[in-house]
Amino acid sequence: MDNNNLGKHISGQFNLELEDVRSQVMAMGGLLEQQLHDALHSLQTGDQDLAKKVMATDRKINAMEVAIDEECTRIIAKRQPAASDLRLVLAISKTTADLERIGDACVRVGRTVLETKGGSRKGTLVSMEAMGRHAARMLHETLDAFARMDVDAAFRIHKEDVKVDGEYEAVIRQLMTFMMEDPRSIPGILDVLWAARALERIGDRCQNICEYVIYFVKGKDVRHMDTDDMEDLLR
Amino acid sequence: MDNNNLGKHISGQFNLELEDVRSQVMAMGGLLEQQLHDALHSLQTGDQDLAKKVMATDRKINAMEVAIDEECTRIIAKRQPAASDLRLVLAISKTTADLERIGDACVRVGRTVLETKGGSRKGTLVSMEAMGRHAARMLHETLDAFARMDVDAAFRIHKEDVKVDGEYEAVIRQLMTFMMEDPRSIPGILDVLWAARALERIGDRCQNICEYVIYFVKGKDVRHMDTDDMEDLLR
Numbered sequence: 001m002d003n004n005n006l007g008k009h010i011s012g013q014f015n016l017e018l019e020d021v022r023s024q025v026m027a028m029g030g031l032l033e034q035q036l037h038d039a040l041h042s043l044q045t046g047d048q049d050l051a052k053k054v055m056a057t058d059r060k061i062n063a064m065e066v067a068i069d070e071e072c073t074r075i076i077a078k079r080q081p082a083a084s085d086l087r088l089v090l091a092i093s094k095t096t097a098d099l100e101r102i103g104d105a106c107v108r109v110g111r112t113v114l115e116t117k118g119g120s121r122k123g124t125l126v127s128m129e130a131m132g133r134h135a136a137r138m139l140h141e142t143l144d145a146f147a148r149m150d151v152d153a154a155f156r157i158h159k160e161d162v163k164v165d166g167e168y169e170a171v172i173r174q175l176m177t178f179m180m181e182d183p184r185s186i187p188g189i190l191d192v193l194w195a196a197r198a199l200e201r202i203g204d205r206c207q208n209i210c211e212y213v214i215y216f217v218k219g220k221d222v223r224h225m226d227t228d229d230m231e232d233l234l235r
Numbered sequence: 236m237d238n239n240n241l242g243k244h245i246s247g248q249f250n251l252e253l254e255d256v257r258s259q260v261m262a263m264g265g266l267l268e269q270q271l272h273d274a275l276h277s278l279q280t281g282d283q284d285l286a287k288k289v290m291a292t293d294r295k296i297n298a299m300e301v302a303i304d305e306e307c308t309r310i311i312a313k314r315q316p317a318a319s320d321l322r323l324v325l326a327i328s329k330t331t332a333d334l335e336r337i338g339d340a341c342v343r344v345g346r347t348v349l350e351t352k353g354g355s356r357k358g359t360l361v362s363m364e365a366m367g368r369h370a371a372r373m374l375h376e377t378l379d380a381f382a383r384m385d386v387d388a389a390f391r392i393h394k395e396d397v398k399v400d401g402e403y404e405a406v407i408r409q410l411m412t413f414m415m416e417d418p419r420s421i422p423g424i425l426d427v428l429w430a431a432r433a434l435e436r437i438g439d440r441c442q443n444i445c446e447y448v449i450y451f452v453k454g455k456d457v458r459h460m461d462t463d464d465m466e467d468l469l470r
Contacts, residue, residue: 062459070456073325080315090308094332176421183415190411221305224297 014079018088021071022147025092025099028064029143031057032102036139036202039109040132043125043195046113054110061103068096087219091212095146098205102139105205108198112191124192127174128199131167135202138164142206151217154210155234159227164203171196249314253323256306257382260327260334263299264378266292267337271374271437274344275367278360278430281348289345296338303331322454326447330381333440337374340440343433347426359427362409363434366402370437373399377441386452389445390469394462399438406431 035057042050072093075081081089109132116125138160145153175193179186214222214234222230270292277285307328310316316324344367351360373395380388410428414421449457449469457465 059459066456066458073321076311077317077321082312086308086312097329097332172425176425179414179421180418183418186411186414186421190407221301223301224294 014075014081014085017071017075017079018085021068021075021089021092024064024068024071025095026143026147028061028068028096028099029139029146031061031064032099032106033136033139033143035061035103035106036136039106039113040129040136042113043109043132044129046116046125048114051110051113054106055114058103058107061100065096065100069093072096084216084219087216091216094212095209098208102202102205105198105202109195112195115191116188124175124178124189127171128192128196131164131171131196132199134164134167135199135206138203138206142209145213146209149213149217151214151234154213155230158207158210158214158230161203161207164200168196168200249310249316249320252306252310252314253320256303256310256324256327259299259303259306260330261378261382263296263303263331263334264374264381266296266299267334267341268371268374268378270296270338270341271371274341274348275364275371277348278344278367279364281351281360283349286345286348289341290349293338293342296335300331300335304328307331319451319454322451326451329447330444333443337437337440340433340437344430347430350426351423359410359413359424362406363427363431366399366406366431367434369399369402370434370441373438373441377444380448381444384448384452386449386469389448390465393442393445393449393465396438396442399435403431403435 035054038050038057039054041047042054072089075089076086079085138157141153141157141160144150145157172193175189175196179189208223211222214220214230218233220233222233225233270289273285273292274289276282277289307324310324311321314320373392376388376392376395379385380392407428410424410431414424443458446457449455449465453468455468457468460468
């Protein structure tokens with residue numbers, strides 16, 4: 001297993017600094033999981049207060065992104081890391097950017113809930129439940145793979161995204177049917193469509209983070225690589 | 236003017252390496268401008284071959300992203316830059332990621348053209364022309380601000396994005412009207428909607444790149460900062 005050789009490369013104060021920034025990423029990830037959970041719950045129940053909480057959390061997420069990225073830059077300037085240490089810092093910085101965008105997706109879902117007053121489009125929202133749960137599970141597993149720098153898990157999650165994409169296509173087809181049956185519902189359903197789109201994008205962000213885990217462990221940038229080539233690399 | 240103090244900080248071989256990677260970014264930007272131009276032209280004319288060319292260009296763009304990012308990592312590891320040199324390398328790396336996403340937006344537009352056979356939704360596509368031209372101009376000016384590390388231009392372009400957002404809202408309202416008038420057109424118009432969304436996102440990517448220019452010149456991360464605070468910083 002290549003999954004975790006952090007201990008070999010780093011030591012002392014530098015080690016502490018890297019551990020600290022890693023734990024900041026995990027804290028940010030934890031907050032995001034809660035934010036996504038709240039967003040999905042508000043979507044199901046129409047809870048407007050919860051949706052407002054989701055929107056408010058975004059400020060914290062944004063501040064965490066800036067703080068972690070600043071710390072990464074400081075570490076590079078001060079410690080001048082090379083090889084896998086440098087890859088770790090760069091992977092952390094990029095992961096943080098994708099996590100922040102998952103926060104934006106939660107905000108998009110929250111906004112749809114706030115704009116869907118009276119639960120008139122409840123049927124359309126329910127169609128997204130399975131996809132939402134799937135995206136939440138992918139986020140959870142991605143954070144877990146990141147915490148352990150587990151390249152096998154990262155590859156497995158990476159392949160999982162096609163399923164979220166498939167669920168998304170099904171949701172879009174269903175929303176299209178609703179619109180065609182009742183054209184007056186179109187503006188409201190478009191709001192729901194943006195939320196569906198946002199949830200689907202969470203899967204893409206998780207894929208990106210998995211690519212950074214593979215980059216750190218294997219030293220190879222696998223962005224834009226197809227699944228077969230990635231499998232060859234990891235074998 | 237704070238716009239360009241590259242020469243002060245770097246010298247010799249390191250200077251050449253930085254210049255080389257900057258010119259790679261400019262080459263990538265030039266290819267993207269052509270790709271966006273082709274995407275918009277194919278949208279106007281329904282030229283399917285041109286749309287296919289747009290799709291094919293994406294591979295080149297992706298490869299450029301990976302190559303530039305690799306070079307940035309190599310420079311950090313080998314040259315151990317600090318202060319503004321480090322900020323420059325990080326700004327380049329982040330800019331490249333946003334440029335690659337502008338390429339994805341062009342692909343999305345190309346796909347809409349390929350799926351819009353026979354020009355049946357020509358009226359809906361025309362509604363996007365103004366927004367497309369605006370996005371293209373924003374990209375051009377952003378690349379220019381990046382080339383000159385011109386913080387004033389970056390701030391000006393950053394503020395410009397609200398106009399693209401406004402044009403986007405108008406396009407969406409128009410597409411909604413088309414859908415309500417003729418529900419059978421809904422699937423086709425949704426394709427157009429994704430293209431409109433992609434063009435709107437180009438403005439957001441340009442905003443991000445402008446933030447990296449400000450970060451390089453001013454040493455301050457302005458992501459998530461509101462316009463007034465940004466103005467105070469730049470004064």
